[in-house]
Amino acid sequence: MPSPLVEHWTLDPSVVFLNHGSFGACPRAVLEAQTEWRARMERQPVQFLWRDLPDLLDAAREKLADFLKADPDDLVFVANATAGVNAVVRSLHLSPGDELLTTDHDYNACRNVLAEAATRAGAKVVVAKVPFPLRDETQIIEAILSAVTPRTRLAMIDHITSPTALVFPITKIIRALEAHGIDTLVDGAHAPGAVPLHLGLLRPAYYTGNLHKWVCAPKGAAFLWARPDRQDALRPAIVSHGENTRRPGRSPFHDRFDWPGTLDPTAWLSVPAAIQWGGSLFPGGWEELRDRNRHLASSARALLAGRLNQTLPCPNELLASMATLLLPTALQQPPLDAGRFDPIQVRLHAEHGVEAPVVRWGEPKRRYVRFSAQAYNCTEDYRTLGEAILRLSNGQHPR
Ligand SMILES: Cc1ncc(COP(=O)(O)O)c(C=O)c1O
Incomplete structure (x- = not known):
């Protein structure tokens, strides 16, 4: 049945x-919501994309912030987790000999981003080997910490791993790396909608997550969260008007990410409908x-x-x-x-x-x-x- x-x-x-x-x-319900947004956009594209979109995005961001228990100021929409990882890693100013830490349970596309940035700077990617099969979470934390060196600049750690479907003990990992002075970029591609999130408490340096997976938003809906002290140095994967065109009342962080060139923003605008729909499926x-x-x-x-x-x-x-x-x-x-x-x-x-x-x-x-x-x-x-x-x-x- x-x-x-x-x-x-x-x-x-x-x-x-x-x-x-x-x-x-x-x-279906979320696709219908997206269809309505599209119809509105195509009735008057200039009105929609120039005049209406900034406020509409702010409203969608607020709903997402509620869901993620985050401050909307620290949150931007991106097209997917790959774009989130690109923004963070390619914004780093790496020196020769620096190390970017990841694990052997990471996602190939994201490993490629690390490798590309490392090659350009003469830095290197260090891969912590996390056992699988495994008994308990302490083996994950130990494997990651044992790969840390004084040259580790950033750790990219999956919240839920793609090949092995493990939920990593992300809070403990972030805090343990912080104790060594290391920033964590959490690759949370699978996490929103699959595990409870409280980004305001989790507070890594960066967190990116997909909304088109377990939140059931349309494809192209994802986010990047950045701790306030890391936002100024961040550049989107796609540099656009926001780099030198400020909007009154909005932060440079939002300015830079909110307009990645002309695109169909209806997946982002449908995120509140997806959050509402998923939350109403069961009592x-x-x-x-x-x-x-x-x-x-x-x-x-x-x-x-x-x-x-x-x-x-x-x-x-x-x-x-x-x-x-x-x-x-x-x-x-x-x-x-x-x-x-x-x-x-x-x-x-x-x-x-x-x-x-x-x-x-x-x-x-x-x-x-x-x-x-x-x-x-x-x-x-x-x-x-x-x-x-x-x-x-x-x-x-x-x-
Ligand atoms: C752990 C992990 N990171 C990143 C991604 C990339 O997601 P996207 O293709 O939406 O950018 C995936 C995709 O499945 C993933 O599993």
Whole structure:
């Protein structure tokens, strides 16, 4: 029985969709809100983009700030977490020999940003190896701290890791790095809507997060939060009018980021609708939605681990609404370097109608499957995934 909540989405019913984690999926109600914004923009584009947009953005930013428990002054919209990471890292003034710290659970695009900045400055990227499987969060903190040196200038730390779906103990990591005088850029691409956030208390140097994943906003909605003492030195990934054109009553930080050239800002403007919609799906609001997704991810992982005869790689407390499991030995072939889309992932989709990312991770690289849990998913979806994996690993053809 599919979840009755699936009707809130426009998802293709012929696909078992277990990859909310990559790009999210925007509910009908939020798409409708975006359509209304678009209609208004196209009725009078100059009125909308020149005269109305600044106040509309401020209003959307306020709602987002409430949701993130942050001060709106410290918050700007960006198109995606990649843009947030680019802004922070490319604003650093690095010297030869400086070190940028990350972990081996980071996201390739963001690692590339570090590598590019390091190459330009003669600096280097240091990769902390966080064990996986792991017993508890102390191993994560220890691995990160053991890679710190007097040359560490910035640590880019994921809040929820992409390949392994681990929720890092981000508060403890930020405070431990602060004690060494190191700024943390939190890559929170997966965190908003998946775990509770209180940015006003968390207070890293920088935090970027996507809203098109677990907040279910339209694609192109993300944010960058910066501590007040770091805002003046920050430049957006795209430099535009705000660099020398000040608006009365607004900060240089907002001026620089609010207008990244002409674009469709309706994803940003639809963020309040997404926050409102997600909070009204269950009587317990966002907390209930997050808890349901977390429990579904954990129970799905137990079900799949049993079916695939795999051990659990981390305790349930380190999971939010996604989980990762090693694929059976038979699926560790064919070779792991066969292109951007893993052939097992391609076959899961093409032969079994299951959309779930197959991640190649670790040293040596091994194949893992990552599965997401969103309100439209049900236990049956994970049974289908388990049977599809078993059939592929037994060399059987689809039913
Ligand atoms: C940890 C992490 N960081 C950054 C990103 C990049 O997100 P985007 O493509 O929206 O910029 C992702 C995407 O899945 C991610 O998982």
